[in-house]
Amino acid sequence: MARKKTILKSHILDTAYAVVKKEGFEGFTARNIAKTMDCSTQPIYLEFKNMDDLKNELYVKIKDYLTETIFANDRSEDPILNICLNFVHFAKDEPIFFKALFLENHLEPKKMHNLPYEEMLKAFEDQAQTNSLSEAEKRVLFETIWISVYGTAALLAQNLIELDEVALKNSLEKKINELIN
Template sequence: MARKKTILKSHILDTAYDVVKTEGFEGFTARNIAKTMNCSTQPIYLEFKNMDDLKNELYIKIQEYLTETIFKQTHSEDPILNTCLNFIHFAKDEPIFFRALFLEDHLGPERMQNLPYEAMLDAFEQEEKTKGLSKAEQRKLFEKIWITVYGTAALLAQDLIKLDETLLNDNLTRTIKEASK
């Protein structure tokens, strides 16, 4: 009788996700993931072709988390401001994870930048003043706003500034207003 699998692909993926979330990609090694699971590296390589294969599956899990959890939060009535605040609060609340995803180049900067861009496009479609913009106009508006958002998030994630919620809301509202002119 064959032995029943006790370590499933989903367990490995969940563990890899938790490792990156708490340790960053420095901990993303087969040996470290196996150690965290109290097993050898064999189950990892039975379920995934290689670590890049695991990393690609991890990206999908991260994409789902950001899309369904982080960018769905509500901080204000303005969907554009919400998207900005969600990204910044993610950097503040989960700095290790944020740095691993957005400040280090482990999953591809274009691929990672596309996640907040898509969230912002959804927000643009919810706002009357930005709903009718062309793709080029949306991209330009995103870039104008995102410089402030990304910079603020990066500074927070590195603990270089402290978050003053009122000042943050005022700055972002002003940035969005100026960029939308």
């Protein structure tokens, strides 16, 4: 009788996700993931062609986490400001994970940059001042806003600045309003 498979693809993916969240991509090795699961590397390579295959599936899990958990928080009445504040809070609350995703080049930087852009496009659609903008105008508006947001988040994740919630919210709100109006 054949042995029953005890280590499933989903277990490996969940473990890889937990490792990256805790250690960053420095811990993203077959050996380290297997050690965390208390098994050999064989189940990993039975379920995934290689580590890049695992990383591609990990990206989908990360994207779901960011869109369904991080960007879904309501920190403001303004959907555009919400995206900005949620990104900054992610950097503050989960600095290792933030750095692994947005400051290091382990996942495709353009794909990672497009995640908040896609969320911002949804927010632009929810506002009368921005929903009629062309795709190019929306991209420029996002990039102009995102320079401040990304810079603030990167500085927070590296403990180079302290988060002053009120000042941050006022500053971003002012910048967004100036750019939209």
